[in-house]
Amino acid sequence: MTIEISAKLVKQLRDQTGAGMMTCKKALEENNGDFDKAIESLRLKGMATADKKSSRNTNEGIIYAYVHTGSKLGILVEINCETDFVARREEFVELSKNIAMQIASNSSLDVVSLEDISQEIIDETWNFESNKEDLQNKPDNIKEQIIKGRVDKSLKTRVLLEQEYIKDSSISVEEYIKQVIGLLGENIKVARFTRYVLGE
Incomplete structure (x- = not known):
């Protein structure tokens, strides 16, 4: 017997995860309407999707500029994806902003991944x-x-991808990026970043 899932619950899950309506409905059905389990299931699927896409080329993307309140600290970050279409999506721009804010929040970061050390x-x-x-x-x-x-x-402590994500300390920055890969369906990579501090 399939449990009846309300449209309100599906919308709530979509708002929280950014996943498509049908994907959210399916996740809720698979987890007997348990909201938290559905979120975890979507998160794990996002990770699996991301791992499958990790070898695909990322030749598009954006350079995002973030200036912290008070204009004494600025971050430039280049984030790549596979197509110009995804680079223009609101979710991709939001990811770029969140990554820039993550870099701004931690002055000890100087590389993207452990391989860059x-x-x-x-x-x-x-x-x-x-x-x-x-x-x-x-x-x-x-x-x-x-x-x-x-x-x-x-x-x-120097590596961006290894940090706790500032908006959800239960995941790392790398896991956050994988969630967005699962949502947008394309490989995404942080290519590089630069921090500008006034007077330095």
């Missing part, structure tokens, strides 16, 4: 962590594990 910075961080006093009397194998854990944690 130079070997020089990795080595510097490793040397810094290796010389901490609390490690001196630890056995080598334990010391190595502690250093690796600290280096990974330290490097992640």
Whole structure:
């Protein structure tokens, strides 16, 4: 027996997730009308869709300029997608704005992904962590594990995709982008960003 799903509930789910009406209705039906489970199901489907599209070329997109209140901080971010049609969509522009605000909120960010961190910075961080006093009397194998854990944690603070998303701390920036990929049906990548701070 199929549970009766009200149009109001479908609209509520659409407003919250941005997914299409039929997709929302199906998600609610599959989860017996449970709103939270339907959101989680749409989120997971978005992730699956995003992973399938990750190898597709992203030659279109926009450069989004965000100036923080007070005009002392500005962000330029280039976000790419597959077609000009998607680049003009309101949801894509909103994603660009949210990513720019994310960058503005955290001055330690300087790269998009872990792959963008130079070997020089990795080595510097490793040397810094290796010389901490609390490690001196630890056995080598334990010391190595502690250093690796600290280096990974330290490097992640510099990486945009690894951050908690400012508008929903239950997901990372990378997961947020994957949700939008699931919604828009195209691969999306943050190509680069620049931060301008007045006087620097």
